[in-house]
Amino acid sequence: MALFTKSARQIKVLARDPVLLALIVVIFASVAIFVVYPLVKVLIASLQVRGTWTLETFSQLGQRRLYRNAIVNSLSVGALVGLLGVVIGYIAAFVLTRLDVPGRRILHYLTLLPIISPPFVSAVSILFLFGFNGVITKQVLGLQDFSIYGFHGVVLSQVLTFAPIAYLSLRGVLSSINPVLEDAALNVGASGWQAFWKVTFPLSLPGVASAFLIVFIESMSDFGNPLVLAGAAFPMLAPQAYLEITGSFNLSRGAMLAVVLLIPSLTAFAIQRYYLGKRQYVTVTGKPSASASRIVSPGVKWSLYALVVLFAAVVTLFYGVIVIGAFTRVWGFDYAPTLAHFAYVFDVGFDAVTDTLIIALITTPLSGVLGMVVAFLIVRQRFPGHDLLEFGAILSFAVPGTVVGIGYILAFNSPPFVLTGTLTILVLCFVFRYVPVGIQSGVAVLRQIDPSIEEAARNLGAGSVTTFRKVTLPLIAPAFFTGLVYAFVRAMTAISAAIFLVSANWNLMTVQILNQVGSGRLGVAAAYSLVVIGIVLVAIVIIQTGVARMTRHSVSVKV
Amino acid sequence: MNTFIRALAVSASLALLGGTSAQALTVYSSVDEENSTVILKAFTDATGVAVDMVFLSSGPALSRIEAEKNNPQADVWFGAPSENHILARERELTQAYVSANADGLTDQFKDADGYWHAIYTNPLAFGVRTDILAERGAPVPTSWADLSDPAYKGLIQMPSPQSSGTAYAVILTLREIMGEDAAFDYMKTLNPNIQTYTQSGTAPSGALSVGETPLAIQFTPGFLKLKDEGFPVEVVFASEGVGYEVAAMSILAGTQNLDDAKTLVDWMTSAAGQQAMIDAKTYFLPVRADVNAGEGVSSLDQINLVSYDPAYASENRQRLVDRWTDDVLGQ
Secondary structure (H helix, E strand, O other): OHHHHHHEEEEEEEEHOOHHHHHHHHHOOOOOHHHHHHHHHHHHHOOOOOOOOHEEEEEEEEHHHHHHHHHHHHHHHHHHHHHHHHHHHHHHHHHHHOOOOOHHHHHHHHHHHHHOOHHHHHHHHHHHHOOOOHHHHHOOOOOOOOOOOOOOHHHHHHHHHHHHHHHHHHHHHOOOHHHHHHHHHHHOOHHHHHHHHHHHHHHHOOOOHHHHHHHHHHHOOOOOOHHHOOOOOOOOOOHHHHHHHHHHOHHHHHHHHHHHHHHHHHHHHHHHHHHHOOOOOOOOOOOOOOOOOOOOOOHHHHHHHHHHHHHHHHHHHHHHHHHHHHHHEEEOEEEEEHHHHHHHHHOOOHHHHHHHHHHHHHHHHHHHHHHHHHHHHHHOOOOOOOHHHHHHHOOOOOOOOOHHHHHHHHEEEEEEEEOOOOOHHHHHHHHHHHHHHHHHHHHHHHHEEEOHHHHHHHOOOHHHHHHHHHHHHOOOOOHHHHHHHHHHHHHHHOOOHHHHOOOOOOOOHHHHHHHHHHHOHHHHHHHHHHHHHHHHHHHHHHHHHHHHHHHHHHHHHOO | OOOHHHHHHHHHHHHOOOOOOOOOEEEOOOOHHHHHHHHHHHHHHHHOOOOOEEEEEEEHHHHHHOOOOOOOOOOOEEEHHHHHHHHHHOOOEOOOOOOOOOHHHHHEEEEOOOOOEEEEOOOOOEEEEHHHHHHOOOOOOOOHHHOOHHHHHOOOEEEEEOOOHHHHHHHHHHHHHHHHHHHHHHHHHHHHHEEEEEOOOOHHHHHOOOOOOOEEEEEEEHHHHHOOOOOOOEEEEEOOOOOOOEEEEEEEEEOOOOHHHHHHHHHOOOOHHHHHHHHHHOOOEEOOOOOOOOOOOHHHHOOOOOOOOOHHHHHHHHHHHHHHHHHHHOO
């Protein structure tokens, strides 16, 4: 009864703000259709074989050692990659946002490089460098029997690919921590280490947890790196689910593995949600400032800096290999320079380039704005079904891409929603799949901003839309930037969900790269990757300029 | 390229105007578009018969031919596995004509009554980087038995049966040679020598080219291409026998252009036609023993071909692939 009156009261409040009410209803409906419905379809498919209900596919989990091995392997890789990824991402984010060190801009872009290239590419450059005929292992070290295939190969490739995602996600959080708090700790006699453990780290914990979650799930759902690097003796879950569907056309078994893949991801998601739900942090109280952190001694500072430079150097090496590969006839055999691979991309494969660009350009603003709006609703508004909306909106980010792709095929290939083969299905998939990162960053940042700033605006007569646009948005600009960049980058580079949704009319560069790697045309794959990287770099600069212009508001407001 | 053939067809038919029937030979081609274009162009160059090509993969081609049964729109079905042509014969969609050059083809490459003839074949083979093996002091393997030698530990790439028909052909071949249980025991002992099971059936030759692996198992075209491009690659056909795929052609029942259709079948099965196919760099293996796919490549009479029942193959695919994942991958 109390609950009911509370809801009624909330609705009455909302009714005074029809824009807000309509917004909530529309977002609710979209989340139900484009996030929850496909997952329900996957669950149903996993429990049916040729139309009859059965647990047959699940019983194979117990019977087939392959599946058990795959689960153990994927979990151990995911956990280790999550841990290493967050450590690297945290150090990089701390050094590049909080310390006064030279070359931050260039280090920032180098650190981002791996996520703006498709996941297959880092695996290919690892083969070029550490493979059987690798430049380092064979030609420099002269190793004859070193094998990169298996656990270590996949972990190496995934850490390199996903640590930058942790970096990107932690960057917004770390840069919005007010250094005054650290200074206060130092002033009352804490050591730099104590100030870090008692102040900086706890404040960034929501970001750390969500970064770990992102990397863990990315690792679980990634099939690009395992397909290339897992080798013959190291089965993993996501490639198995992918092979069941695309290789054997066994939908129910693929759906079953997808459900299995979902369990650890959702568990990690739930732990993170409950653990952090109880913590609230408010550090930005109307005086955002950006001074360098003083909690590290020069020695520590330069050691951390050296680590970041080292990571950037590794990245440079890996992508240098791709650049050379793109302009080389056959890597490892004939190093004669050639433009033939680019000629192929711009001649035979140019449709995929324009298709990908169109899809990314539609997806990015939709996803970015939606992410901030939902974050705002979650943190600042109270309405019936609030927790449900939050769960639903962030859910798809705990869902491996393979599962989303399978779900979309099952859900949108028959009435009432026939969307397969269209541009719409790819855009919708990307928007709802990648919006949670924007939401997460938005929520993490918003929770640190005192609501009294917004209340002040509302007291001065601003409506909810004006308050959001003029006050909230400028304050959460770093998170908005993260959301936009992430949406664009993933639209350009994602493959695990999209590979199920591409058609003859709408194809993607990443899928082309996979095909080229599959046919052994590594030069063409490298050329495609450079095109992707080029486009994304240009886009990031444009987005950053745009967001910076928006943020100037907050600078002028600064007291 | 298709328009190129059309242009060629138009000019050729204009040249023939005033002569006999000026209609181009209409071909439904299930050979991939690039290769069927070059083969049929070579045919037009050699015989003067203009060709109008429609590219259709084997499934759609068969249903289209069946739908047009009472009013055939094409004269020849060119390409698609021989099983599909056997099916077309059973459904009375094709007609018999024994090629003038049928003597040059062994039995598995032609229908006894002349309903279909082979165009080319792709056997399974080992691609071997001789330079890398020499550097390691390992011998070039010549048989399936050789491959399980511990000297090749982690040195072989083959496709995964879970995603590739090529790898399934390997299972079927070994099953024919050894019997099913022995074949799976063999694949278990082979497993430590496999570097990785690739998703695509053509990936191993790519890995061979960059030297990522010195030994690769797949159908021949990828290897023949590398050899032609100058890679130190040897193409080995296992002495116990290798499975193979056959692309065939048949003349459609009710064709309006029987003479030209016969010319195509005669030409394609002739030594000249087979040689033209090799010269056009299709990297298919010729079906005549007197034509060679390239220097140092075995000709057909030196290859031990192993046949298996296509009906059995399609009925048992899930079972055999599951057994492979359980016994070999999940061991």
